[in-house]
Ligand SMILES: [Zn+2]
């Protein structure tokens with residue numbers, strides 16, 4: 083019921099008692115759909131017709147009343163359909179699976195006979211015949227399969243009505259819970275066991291039979307496949323857990339189990355197959371004690387503990403310079419929660435940050451933590467989610483959507499790097515994870531701690547105005563100095579050298595010195611790929627995306643041009659498609675090119691790269707992180723991924739190859755982003771015992787964002803930037819919404835924009851003080867084939883803006899505008 087803008091009413095049979103927050107299967111038009119019970123009342127009002135719900139999907143509610151309330155708040159605040167909000171909140175596997183089976187029709191059978199009987203060789207050799215014969219042997223083959231096998235013949239057979247497609251919806255089987263016990267005393271000479279097998283057996287010896295295999299897997303850090311291997315070896319017995327967790331007596335291994343078919347070899351592999359050995363190895367058998375606190379950390383905690391213990395809502399902003407030990411504050415708050423029987427939730431902006439955090443959390447809290455982020459498989463996420471729901475895991479660490487973790491009795495919500503724009507979801511529901519964190523803490527009566535070295539203007543303003551309590555850590559741990567930052571004027575560099583090279587003489591000399599001293603260097607360039615675009619020097623055309631109004635980026639490894647917005651990719655042309663000229667030139671430098679240049683310039687150095695292209699291959703990504711931390715890499719080139727939160731003690735030089743990318747964008751947050759990025763990456767230098775140095779290359783050395791970041795002067799930047807926002811009427815001074823009419827056909831997009839414009843004209847007087855800018859083409863005028871026409875709405879009163887947007891959404895629905903034709907983004911972080 084994704085796009086239905088309002089809740090629906092159903093009748094429940096007397097045999098079915100449900101509570102709010104429970105998932106139910108209901109009829110919707112001609113099919114079945116999963117829904118969430120929002121409210122259960124005794125009787126229907128007279129005159130209301132309602133269809134009967136089919137069954138409960140889970141025996142108990144999946145969402146607490148607190149989370150149902152949060153979902154409704156998000157739906158209202160961000161103007162998103164409640165069904166889409168609840169779907170985003172429940173990362174559970176689909177309850178209904180759709181499958182499309184293909185069968186021969188009578189006509190198809192006849193045609194096949196005809197062809198088979200034909201005297202012509204080519205009839206029997208045709209693709210058409212092959213397809214029909216294939217279906218005859220395998221009735222019910224899937225559409226996907228046939229499309230792949232018979233790309234030409236299948237559409238033709240469909241058009242001729244020789245085949246027919248049946249839609250089958252199957253309800254998914256519920257997962258089996260297995261009971262596990264030792265098969266008997268271990269044999270005298272036990273077989274050689276893998277470490278994971280040993281952990282399983284030791285856990286069973288220590289704790290006795292396990293009633294739920296998932297808890298055992300967690301404790302023993304094992305996979306289901308490991309249990310099956312041990313069961314086949316006769317060392318343990320698996321059975322079906324009965325209703326109350328009673329051993330059912332069925333000692334043979336249950337045969338069918340979903341998921342086992344996928345890739346048995348890998349899943350049956352012993353030890354830590356498929357997992358990250360580097361991570362696992364860092365987990366000691368015993369929990370680690372916390373290091374001693376610095377006086378500053380102690381001061382902050384003695385301020386925060388009473389707020390935590392009070393059991394009421396308390397919003398706090400922690401501004402701590404890079405390397406000041408914010409993480410230790412988080413860990414102490416979480417430990418305090420656990421001591422008092424409450425649960426804790428911590429968000430980090432990037433999956434990239436979870437491996438390091440995860441091993442830290444595991445070392446302190448052991449099996450009590452659950453990880454929730456989009457890098458998990460569906461199955462892993464499902465398991466983690468249910469462990470949290472059953473209160474087996476009381477600490478959740480995750481990215482944005484982990485804010486919906488079903489923790490009960492929440493004591494603290496922590497948002498690390500709270501300024502980070504990846505907390506904002508860029509599809510419906512377009513919520514901001516940090517803002518939702520504050521609301522969730524409010525509903526739960528919890529402490530919410532927003533932490534950053536460079537707080538967002540929104541949060542710092544709230545702190546200044548007393549809405550948030552402000553605590554600070556102003557010095558680095560161990561009296562370490564913040565790295566000294568030097569700005570390199572690239573205009574000057576060009577005037578003196580008459581060449582345009584990515585590395586200034588100064589930065590080059592510094593890197594050489596680092597290599598001589600066997601010290602590590604990080605180089606930041608916030609642009610991935612090899613070159614920004616491919617330019618024709620004869621006619622000036624650049625190769626552009628067919629779906630979006632952007633240039634394609636050249637990726638050398640694949641030797642292809644790729645769109646960073648929609649993923650479209652194409653071969654590199656040898657001549658200009660516009661004029662046929664051969665003079666094509668790669669323009670601009672991306673991380674791939676810098677990595678190559680660095681390797682050429684410093685042949686002895688070990689160079690690696692970290693950006694989203696590398697991060698896509700998770701194992702490679704983890705390997706680079708771990709190699710760099712262990713000093714096996716001398717120079718790491720990367721995008722903002724390397725600027726965030728990491729702690730690499732060996733890094734003493736950070737070079738910002740170009741600080742200017744982003745400054746020129748038509749986005750009012752450009753200066754704030756640049757300031758944050760440069761300050762954050764400078765913060766990666768000198769975190770160990772040796773002091774750090776930072777070189778920032780720029781063509782705008784006088785820009786205040788660059789200058790104040792070099793001084794690491796947050797207050798100076800805040801004051802300057804707030805002046806700009808006040809003058810231009812931008813957040814956080816005003817409330818802002820981005821409203822975009824979008825469609826594959828430009829005329830339709832324009833029609834929708836006109837409809838909205840007429841509505842604005844009509845109601846403008848009812849909403850005094852709202853500024854409406856537009857309509858105009860969005861800065862990205864076309865994305866994923868859709869043309870985009872934009873309005874920006876600003877208001878000093880959030881309530882007025884909200885009321886106008888609600889009326890707009892209602893008006894659009896009334897006038898036949900489809901939900902996908904309008905994008906409403908409340909508090910946008912990106913107005914491109
Ligand atoms: Zn050309």
Ligand SMILES: [Zn+2]
Pocket residue numbers: 627628629630645646647648649650866
């Ligand atoms: Zn594109």
